[in-house]
Amino acid sequence: MTEENLSVRGSPNQGLFGATLGFFFGFAAVSLFGPTAIKFKDILELSPQMLGFLVAMPALSGSILRIPFSAWVDSAGGRKPFLTLMIIAIFGLIGLSGLVYLIFKNPLYASQNKTLLYYLILFFGLLSGCGIATFSVGISQVSYWFPQKRQGFALGTYAGLGNLAPGIFSFLLPISLVNLGIINSYFIWLGFLIIGTILYFITGKDSYYFQMLKMGHSREKAMEFAKSCGQELCPAKSLIDSLKLSAKTLRTWLLVALYFTTFGGFMALTAWFPTYWTQYFKVSLFVAGSLTATYSILTSVIRIFGGVIADKIGGINTSIISLVLMAVGSFGILFIRNFDFCVLSMLIMAIGMGVNNAAVFKLVPKMVSNAVGGASGWVGGLGAFGGFVIPPLLGAFVARNGSEGYREGFLVFLLLAIFSIGIDIVLKNMAKE
Known part of the structure; x- marks a missing residue:
């Protein structure tokens, strides 16, 4: 056994476990922000569009920062950028917790300084989105840990289990709010994030290539050793190279559009659904939280199976099928006002959106194999930008048409699904060339 074999640490499964654990707790930083934003509405006198902008703010940083930080992986490995984002998110949640304490302990002060407090919430929400x-x-x-033939399973498992966070916390949040109050709930969520950061620091592992670079070996030596250990994918030379290489291919931008529809849409709905259910169907916050949690958990869990399906029938075929389901669910909520039917339509949307999320990232390492980090950054970052763009659009429907706007806003998701099916057809034709 060589000195390098003795020095490197971890395995693909360990790498998957550490990254999944870190992402799960990273999502905890904002999992209560959307569901509790409605509580700021009366004290700060927020309009529907201001509320939509507020719940979307973490998605702005959470999407845009994916681009440079994911590309940074191609030159530094995952641990350093991952921990940097987690620490910034901790500062964001510390700020939000302090503001919540101030607002709900001193509502008179909050009403007199509502503009300042609103912008401070936006700022710290932006940080927590990291x-x-x-x-x-x-x-x-x-x-970088897994071979091509297992990418669907690995990435589906990572994203599926990691994305469970908002769903699980949506179940826990109403219980926490009732029994502990909003102030204590924010400090508890801050504790979750700090614990998760520590756990990632302990368990998160970079693949063999990056470990060899950190030992001082040349890129060529690191690549040779990594491939001898079964690592198939190796990155571009630098962050800038990775972003440039991935940006030059049309396939990257088509995948961005697909991911905008379903993961950006997922983030938007996770934040918007509590408002939709309480304001349109007048259900309690507990019922709204439970329905939102069901949507979030189903979208996340089904992503694991979506990855397996994509391994078997291909990412494009899987994507087309899933987007048809999303369109059907959107159509149901848009045109049928029955509560039970809207719940069913929500579940159909969850299945379609979750499966497509898995299909997209099955396609990334296959279509942009020489710059996976850069491509993942563009796709994950600009795709997730939908979580910032869509809620204000939904708020605009409400501002224009009142309560009926909550239903009419789902036209956005129907049109996105149809447009994305067209993108899949283009990708399918490109694959035949």
């Missing part, structure tokens, strides 16, 4: 940005870092980190 926890979401860990997603693309983990995607790149996991991709």
